[in-house]
Amino acid sequence: MKTLLSLGHGYSAQALGKVLAPQGWHIIGTTRDAAGADALRAIGVEPIIWPGTPLAPALARATHLLSSIAPDAAGDPVLTQHSDDIASASLEWVGYLSTTGVYGDHQGDWVDEETPLSPSTRRGQHRVAAEQAWQALGLPLHIFRLAGIYGPDRGPFAKVREGTARRILKPNQVFSRIHVDDIAQTLAASIAQPNPGQIYNVCDDDPAPPEDVIAFAAELLGLPIPPAENWETAEMTPMARSFYAESKRVRNDRIKTELGVNLIHPDYRAGLQALLAQDQ
Numbered sequence: 001m002k003t004l005l006s007l008g009h010g011y012s013a014q015a016l017g018k019v020l021a022p023q024g025w026h027i028i029g030t031t032r033d034a035a036g037a038d039a040l041r042a043i044g045v046e047p048i049i050w051p052g053t054p055l056a057p058a059l060a061r062a063t064h065l066l067s068s069i070a071p072d073a074a075g076d077p078v079l080t081q082h083s084d085d086i087a088s089a090s091l092e093w094v095g096y097l098s099t100t101g102v103y104g105d106h107q108g109d110w111v112d113e114e115t116p117l118s119p120s121t122r123r124g125q126h127r128v129a130a131e132q133a134w135q136a137l138g139l140p141l142h143i144f145r146l147a148g149i150y151g152p153d154r155g156p157f158a159k160v161r162e163g164t165a166r167r168i169l170k171p172n173q174v175f176s177r178i179h180v181d182d183i184a185q186t187l188a189a190s191i192a193q194p195n196p197g198q199i200y201n202v203c204d205d206d207p208a209p210p211e212d213v214i215a216f217a218a219e220l221l222g223l224p225i226p227p228a229e230n231w232e233t234a235e236m237t238p239m240a241r242s243f244y245a246e247s248k249r250v251r252n253d254r255i256k257t258e259l260g261v262n263l264i265h266p267d268y269r270a271g272l273q274a275l276l277a278q279d280q
Contacts, residue, residue, distance in 0.1 A: 005062035008069035015184035028058050055082050059089040066095040071130035079133050087137045093194045094139045100147050102128050106248040108172040113199045140196035147203035151180030155275045156217040167211035170231035176203035176250040179265040189259040200255050206267035207249035213268050
């Protein structure tokens with residue numbers, strides 16, 4: 001039996017679980033508390049409460065490992081506690097979910113997996129350090145740099161309906177995005193044809209200004225398009241403003257040519273239309 005140990009079995013990892021479970025996989029997922037454990041158990045995942053539980057027994061059973069846990073200034077929390085156990089485990093495939101934030105700001109220009117890393121935010125800097133720490137372990141590692149994630153319960157429709165959606169305009173500001181279902185199929189494709197050491201950008205075909213996405217969501221709902229706000233004068237939290245510190249278009253050719261991925265939702269329009277259909 002193939003067994004996936006999923007460290008931080010959250011939104012993206014659960015989408016992968018829905019692909020693997022029907023194929024007969026056993027999935028072990030970490031969560032932070034008893035309520036999370038109950039929720040994982042309810043969807044057929046064997047839960048481990050972590051931090052707090054040794055991972056060595058689960059690592060001994062795992063054939064595959066996926067880490068979705070974000071690093072901080074102290075480093076990757078998984079490797080801080082368990083690097084020796086992970087390095088000595090017998091694993092066929094290891095996946096690490098990173099972010100396209102490692103590329104930094106390119107003023108709207110294109111980047112690919114060979115672009116030098118130059119993160120301009122602390123979050124991006126922490127991710128670069130975490131990628132390097134995982135690479136140093138000598139595992140059959142695959143790094144997935146994810147664009148902005150959306151999907152069921154993570155789309156703009158709720159804010160548009162509530163009247164809290166905002167269209168912040170900044171010249172030449174574009175983001176790449178990815179539907180969670182396409183993350184899942186990309187991970188599954190890599191598991192099916194591993195290439196240790198490879199790095200993949202996981203994003204759709206259409207980097208777009210964020211205000212266009214909000215406007216399209218409003219149009220789909222038949223609601224007024226929120227008024228435009230100037231980025232320079234708009235009131236935003238430091239966290240919200242930091243998302244506008246970088247602008248780039250991310251290429252996804254590698255997941256197509258090497259893994260044979262055919263995107264389910266090739267752009268935000270297709271993705272939002274599918275989400276609305278699910279909601280209805």
